[in-house]
Amino acid sequence: MxxxxxxxxxxxxxxxxxxxxxxxxxxxxxxxxxxxxxxxxxxxxxxxxxxxxxxxxxxxxxxxxxxxxKILLMSDNLRKELIDAGLGEKGRIVFGMPTERAGYMLPAVIPEFKNQYPGIELQVMEAKSDELLKALLRDDISFYVIPRGQGDLPVGLKAEAIYRERLLLVAEKNMIREDMFLETEKDIHPADHSGIKGCLNLNAMKDLPFIMLKKGHAIRKKTDLVLRQYGIDPKIMIELSSCISAVQLAAAGLGVAIVPQRAVDALGGMARFCCYDFSVTPEFWSVNAVYKEDMYLGRAERYLIDLMKQKFIREASSAAPVPWQ
CATH class of the missing domain: 1.10.10.10 (Winged helix-like DNA-binding domain superfamily/Winged helix DNA-binding domain)
Structure with a gap:
């Protein structure tokens, strides 16, 4: 063999x-x-x-x-260690991200990464979170970036936090009635809430149509969990593969959508849309780098993950919300 x-x-x-x-x-x-x-x-x-x-x-x-x-993984780990011994001047990093997240995160880090490691080739596998998990288990990729916590992963995988990302509910303003607010708009201080229009009571929204991502996406799993907590069996208007498309359809009044803030930011920010919190304490999830516990992360891979932390922790901190009182 x-x-x-x-x-x-x-x-x-x-x-x-x-x-x-x-x-x-x-x-x-x-x-x-x-x-x-x-x-x-x-x-x-x-x-x-x-x-x-x-x-x-x-x-x-x-x-x-x-x-x-196991043997192929050991061989790959040895190759990375030898590359590191040669100062990491040559090599390749193969990692995964959902397509829209790649478009959001990679432009912020690739220029600085290539400046530090010009001889390292980057290959990105773009797929749904479930597909990326399978690729990691097959050793097709070294790690992937996803909002999926340690408790959601199979044994033997490690989730390393990169940054916390806010989740929002987007809807056309005429879909939201006064009785749906936990806080009425007259109580909102826009400077404190970065464009958030108010805090909604999901229990009062159970009859509204929901715009959902297809199963296999991390945001679909999160949305299903949130709605179950409120005992809501949603009326699904449409299922999509894009959070950005979900924002646009929600803004057009076709339903309401729970999406990560980065999907709203990609379309111009919260000033362009009616965005709401859906719990008294704003909802977040942790965006993590996921890899095998026995995977050796080379110096260049480690640098790439740390770059993501530096960029997006700083960005998230500058937009930190004030909890609703």
């Missing part, structure tokens, strides 16, 4: 198809099929049942893949 063979076998296991794995590995299907057969002959046992579609992995195959992933 060699590293190349282990990579090929684990890719076939992930894809459950030799054809799909061959495309991902940029080799021909016959070549990959020959390699799989060779490995099976070398170890003396079948790793896959090719009589099913998609193909299934045997018990022996599961054991092979489990061990191969």
């Amino acid at each position: 060699d590293f190349r063979e282990m990579l090929y076998i684990t890719t076939v296991a992930d894809c459950r198809s030799i054809t799909a794995a061959a495309r991902k590995l940029y080799i021909s299907q016959p070549s990959l099929s020959h390699i799989v057969s060779k490995v099976e002959q070398d170890v003396g046992v079948k790793l896959f049942d090719r009589g099913t579609s998609p193909l299934t992995i045997t018990y022996a195959g599961e054991k092979y893949v489990e061990t191969a992933r």
Whole structure:
């Protein structure tokens, strides 16, 4: 067995198809099929049942893949340590972010990162949070940035806080009745609340249509949790893949949406929209870098995560809200 063979076998296991794995590995299907057969002959046992579609992995195959992933991770950790020993002048960082978050966070950190590490190539996998978790477990990425806490992660993963991000409810002003406020607009001090129009009582909003993100997105999981806490079975007007689109539809009066503040900021900020708190203490979630506990983060990877902390902790602190009285 060699590293190349282990990579090929684990890719076939992930894809459950030799054809799909061959495309991902940029080799021909016959070549990959020959390699799989060779490995099976070398170890003396079948790793896959090719009589099913998609193909299934045997018990022996599961054991092979489990061990191969550990060996490949150890090899990658060694490569990073050797790069660090050479002052980190060359290399590649492969990490993940949801698409909109990448557009929001990366422009703030990449220029300074490239100035410090011009020889390091950055590759970003953009996907939903659930897909990024699967990619991390397969070792396709070193870490990913997501608002998902330690308690929501499988054993063996670590969540390192980058910054706290505020959550808002966005709605067209005519959708919000006076009886929905915990605090009426006459009691609001705009300078203290950065453009927040008031604090709403979700219990009074259970009959309104909700604009939701599709399942698999972190904000959908958070919204479902919040609504369950209020005993609300929401009337879902539409499900989307974009928080920015959710803000725009909510502003057009098609429903209400719970979104992270960064989605509002991307469209010009809270001055352009009717944004509300939905609890007496403003809601936040922690945006974290998630990686395997046994993953060695190279010097450049560590620098990239620390840059995100410096930039966004400072930005969040400057916009810190005053709790409702």
